[in-house]
Amino acid sequence: DGGITQSPKYLFRKEGQNVTLSCEQNLNHDAMYWYRQDPGQGLRLIYYSQIVNDFQKGDIAEGYSVSREKKESFPLTVTSAQKNPTAFYLCASSISSAALGETQYFGPGTRLLVL
Protein backbone atom coordinates (compact mmCIF):
# COMPACT_ATOMS: atom_id res chain seq x y z
CA ASP A 1 0.00 0.00 0.00
CA GLY A 2 2.05 2.92 -1.32
CA GLY A 3 1.78 6.44 -0.10
CA ILE A 4 3.22 9.36 1.79
CA THR A 5 3.21 9.46 5.55
CA GLN A 6 3.78 12.47 7.76
CA SER A 7 4.28 12.47 11.48
CA PRO A 8 3.24 13.63 13.91
CA LYS A 9 -0.27 14.77 13.02
CA TYR A 10 -0.03 17.57 15.61
CA LEU A 11 3.17 19.13 16.94
CA PHE A 12 3.69 21.76 19.61
CA ARG A 13 6.70 24.00 19.68
CA LYS A 14 7.96 26.13 22.52
CA GLU A 15 9.57 29.50 21.91
CA GLY A 16 13.18 29.16 20.76
CA GLN A 17 12.86 25.46 20.04
CA ASN A 18 13.68 23.63 16.83
CA VAL A 19 11.23 20.93 15.76
CA THR A 20 11.45 18.37 12.98
CA LEU A 21 8.55 17.15 10.86
CA SER A 22 8.85 13.73 9.30
CA CYS A 23 7.92 12.81 5.72
CA GLU A 24 8.35 9.33 4.27
CA GLN A 25 7.25 7.95 0.90
CA ASN A 26 7.32 4.42 -0.50
CA LEU A 27 6.24 5.42 -4.01
CA ASN A 28 9.80 5.36 -5.35
CA HIS A 29 9.41 9.01 -6.33
CA ASP A 30 12.52 11.03 -7.06
CA ALA A 31 11.20 14.47 -6.14
CA MET A 32 9.85 15.60 -2.78
CA TYR A 33 8.46 18.91 -1.57
CA TRP A 34 7.45 20.80 1.55
CA TYR A 35 4.59 23.30 1.54
CA ARG A 36 3.02 25.48 4.15
CA GLN A 37 -0.68 26.33 4.22
CA ASP A 38 -2.10 29.25 6.19
CA PRO A 39 -5.83 29.93 6.60
CA GLY A 40 -7.41 31.36 3.46
CA GLN A 41 -4.22 30.97 1.47
CA GLY A 42 -2.89 28.56 -1.07
CA LEU A 43 0.08 26.30 -0.60
CA ARG A 44 3.46 28.00 -0.51
CA LEU A 45 6.63 26.09 -1.35
CA ILE A 46 9.26 25.94 1.38
CA TYR A 47 11.88 23.53 -0.01
CA TYR A 48 12.07 20.87 -2.67
CA SER A 49 14.44 18.07 -3.56
CA GLN A 50 14.84 16.53 -6.98
CA ILE A 51 17.34 13.87 -5.99
CA VAL A 52 19.07 12.41 -2.95
CA ASN A 53 21.61 14.74 -1.30
CA ASP A 54 20.30 17.74 -3.19
CA PHE A 55 17.62 20.29 -2.33
CA GLN A 56 16.60 23.79 -3.33
CA LYS A 57 14.91 26.69 -1.56
CA GLY A 58 11.34 27.48 -2.45
CA ASP A 59 9.50 30.77 -2.02
CA ILE A 60 9.54 30.89 1.80
CA ALA A 61 12.64 28.96 2.94
CA GLU A 62 13.76 31.38 5.66
CA GLY A 63 13.64 29.78 9.11
CA TYR A 64 13.47 26.24 7.73
CA SER A 65 16.01 23.55 6.88
CA VAL A 66 15.79 20.14 5.19
CA SER A 67 17.88 17.11 4.40
CA ARG A 68 17.56 14.35 1.81
CA GLU A 69 19.88 11.54 2.84
CA LYS A 70 17.55 8.84 1.57
CA LYS A 71 15.19 8.73 -1.39
CA GLU A 72 12.28 7.84 0.87
CA SER A 73 12.73 10.54 3.47
CA PHE A 74 12.63 14.35 3.42
CA PRO A 75 12.44 15.76 6.98
CA LEU A 76 11.74 19.44 7.58
CA THR A 77 13.16 21.32 10.56
CA VAL A 78 11.38 24.44 11.71
CA THR A 79 14.05 26.48 13.44
CA SER A 80 13.73 29.17 16.10
CA ALA A 81 14.45 31.69 13.33
CA GLN A 82 10.98 31.06 11.89
CA LYS A 83 8.96 33.76 13.65
CA ASN A 84 5.52 32.63 12.58
CA PRO A 85 5.64 28.83 12.47
CA THR A 86 1.98 28.10 13.26
CA ALA A 87 0.60 26.53 10.08
CA PHE A 88 -0.41 23.29 8.39
CA TYR A 89 2.64 21.66 6.77
CA LEU A 90 2.26 19.42 3.75
CA CYS A 91 4.80 17.09 2.21
CA ALA A 92 4.44 15.94 -1.38
CA SER A 93 6.28 13.83 -3.93
CA SER A 94 6.31 13.38 -7.68
CA ILE A 95 7.60 10.62 -9.92
CA SER A 96 10.58 12.23 -11.56
CA SER A 97 12.82 15.18 -11.23
CA ALA A 98 12.53 15.99 -14.92
CA ALA A 99 9.53 18.23 -14.57
CA LEU A 100 8.99 20.05 -11.33
CA GLY A 101 5.49 20.95 -12.31
CA GLU A 102 4.20 17.45 -12.82
CA THR A 103 1.48 15.94 -10.67
CA GLN A 104 2.39 15.88 -7.01
CA TYR A 105 0.91 13.55 -4.40
CA PHE A 106 0.45 14.81 -0.88
CA GLY A 107 0.74 13.39 2.60
CA PRO A 108 -1.91 13.96 5.30
CA GLY A 109 -0.15 16.99 6.79
CA THR A 110 1.21 18.08 10.18
CA ARG A 111 -0.39 20.87 12.19
CA LEU A 112 2.30 22.87 14.05
CA LEU A 113 1.26 25.02 16.97
CA VAL A 114 3.38 27.33 19.10
CA LEU A 115 2.95 27.23 22.87
Next chain:
Amino acid sequence: DQQVKQNSPSLSVQEGRISILNCDYTNSMFDYFLWYKKYPAEGPTFLISISSIKDKNEDGRFTVFLNKSAKHLSLHIVPSQPGDSAVYFCAASGLGSARQLTFGSGTQLTVLP
Protein backbone atom coordinates in the same frame (compact mmCIF):
# COMPACT_ATOMS: atom_id res chain seq x y z
CA ASP B 1 1.96 38.99 -6.96
CA GLN B 2 -0.51 36.12 -7.28
CA GLN B 3 0.08 34.28 -10.52
CA VAL B 4 -2.83 31.91 -9.97
CA LYS B 5 -6.05 33.42 -8.69
CA GLN B 6 -9.23 31.87 -7.43
CA ASN B 7 -11.42 34.90 -6.88
CA SER B 8 -14.33 33.09 -5.25
CA PRO B 9 -13.42 31.95 -1.75
CA SER B 10 -16.65 29.99 -1.45
CA LEU B 11 -19.44 28.48 -3.55
CA SER B 12 -22.69 26.77 -2.52
CA VAL B 13 -24.57 24.48 -4.89
CA GLN B 14 -27.62 22.27 -4.56
CA GLU B 15 -27.07 18.53 -4.77
CA GLY B 16 -27.52 17.25 -8.32
CA ARG B 17 -26.77 20.61 -9.93
CA ILE B 18 -23.58 21.71 -11.66
CA SER B 19 -20.66 23.21 -9.70
CA ILE B 20 -18.36 25.53 -11.62
CA LEU B 21 -15.10 26.56 -10.01
CA ASN B 22 -12.99 29.19 -11.73
CA CYS B 23 -9.30 29.96 -11.85
CA ASP B 24 -7.34 32.70 -13.63
CA TYR B 25 -3.61 32.89 -14.23
CA THR B 26 -1.26 35.62 -15.34
CA ASN B 27 1.96 33.82 -16.29
CA SER B 28 1.96 33.00 -20.00
CA MET B 29 4.71 30.43 -19.36
CA PHE B 30 2.24 28.11 -17.63
CA ASP B 31 1.40 25.09 -19.79
CA TYR B 32 0.10 22.49 -17.35
CA PHE B 33 -2.82 22.93 -14.98
CA LEU B 34 -4.15 20.78 -12.17
CA TRP B 35 -7.05 20.72 -9.75
CA TYR B 36 -6.72 19.36 -6.24
CA LYS B 37 -9.43 18.65 -3.68
CA LYS B 38 -8.77 19.07 0.02
CA TYR B 39 -10.75 18.03 3.08
CA PRO B 40 -10.04 19.72 6.46
CA ALA B 41 -6.90 18.50 8.22
CA GLU B 42 -5.94 16.30 5.25
CA GLY B 43 -3.51 16.65 2.37
CA PRO B 44 -4.81 17.67 -1.06
CA THR B 45 -5.68 14.86 -3.45
CA PHE B 46 -5.11 15.16 -7.17
CA LEU B 47 -8.35 15.41 -9.13
CA ILE B 48 -7.74 16.21 -12.77
CA SER B 49 -5.22 17.98 -14.99
CA ILE B 50 -4.99 19.52 -18.44
CA SER B 51 -2.15 20.37 -20.74
CA SER B 52 -2.13 23.57 -22.75
CA ILE B 53 -2.40 21.61 -25.99
CA LYS B 54 -5.97 20.73 -25.01
CA ASP B 55 -8.99 22.84 -24.17
CA LYS B 56 -10.98 20.18 -22.35
CA ASN B 57 -10.32 17.10 -20.27
CA GLU B 58 -13.01 14.90 -18.78
CA ASP B 59 -12.92 12.28 -16.05
CA GLY B 60 -16.28 10.98 -14.91
CA ARG B 61 -18.22 13.77 -13.24
CA PHE B 62 -15.27 16.17 -13.49
CA THR B 63 -14.39 18.25 -16.55
CA VAL B 64 -11.71 20.90 -16.78
CA PHE B 65 -11.89 23.58 -19.46
CA LEU B 66 -8.94 25.72 -20.49
CA ASN B 67 -9.22 29.03 -22.33
CA LYS B 68 -5.64 30.01 -23.10
CA SER B 69 -6.45 33.33 -24.70
CA ALA B 70 -8.32 34.41 -21.59
CA LYS B 71 -5.83 32.69 -19.27
CA HIS B 72 -8.75 31.06 -17.55
CA LEU B 73 -9.63 27.54 -16.51
CA SER B 74 -12.67 26.09 -14.88
CA LEU B 75 -13.65 22.86 -13.18
CA HIS B 76 -17.17 21.55 -13.74
CA ILE B 77 -18.66 18.94 -11.44
CA VAL B 78 -21.86 17.32 -12.69
CA PRO B 79 -23.88 16.19 -10.85
CA SER B 80 -22.65 17.66 -7.57
CA GLN B 81 -22.80 15.41 -4.52
CA PRO B 82 -22.54 16.24 -0.80
CA GLY B 83 -19.24 14.35 -0.67
CA ASP B 84 -17.81 16.89 -3.10
CA SER B 85 -17.89 19.51 -0.34
CA ALA B 86 -14.23 20.45 0.11
CA VAL B 87 -11.70 23.14 -0.74
CA TYR B 88 -10.61 23.03 -4.38
CA PHE B 89 -7.20 24.37 -5.39
CA CYS B 90 -6.09 25.02 -8.91
CA ALA B 91 -2.37 24.87 -9.66
CA ALA B 92 -0.23 25.66 -12.67
CA SER B 93 3.29 25.05 -13.90
CA GLY B 94 5.32 25.65 -17.02
CA LEU B 95 8.76 26.24 -18.40
CA GLY B 96 11.74 28.06 -17.02
CA SER B 97 10.99 30.09 -13.93
CA ALA B 98 7.43 28.70 -13.93
CA ARG B 99 8.53 25.08 -13.45
CA GLN B 100 7.31 24.80 -9.89
CA LEU B 101 3.65 24.25 -9.14
CA THR B 102 1.96 27.53 -8.20
CA PHE B 103 -1.28 27.20 -6.26
CA GLY B 104 -4.33 29.40 -6.07
CA SER B 105 -5.84 30.30 -2.70
CA GLY B 106 -8.67 27.78 -2.99
CA THR B 107 -12.46 27.79 -3.22
CA GLN B 108 -14.60 26.18 -0.54
CA LEU B 109 -17.38 24.23 -2.27
CA THR B 110 -20.44 23.31 -0.23
CA VAL B 111 -22.97 20.97 -1.82
CA LEU B 112 -26.31 21.26 -0.06
CA PRO B 113 -28.49 18.14 0.21
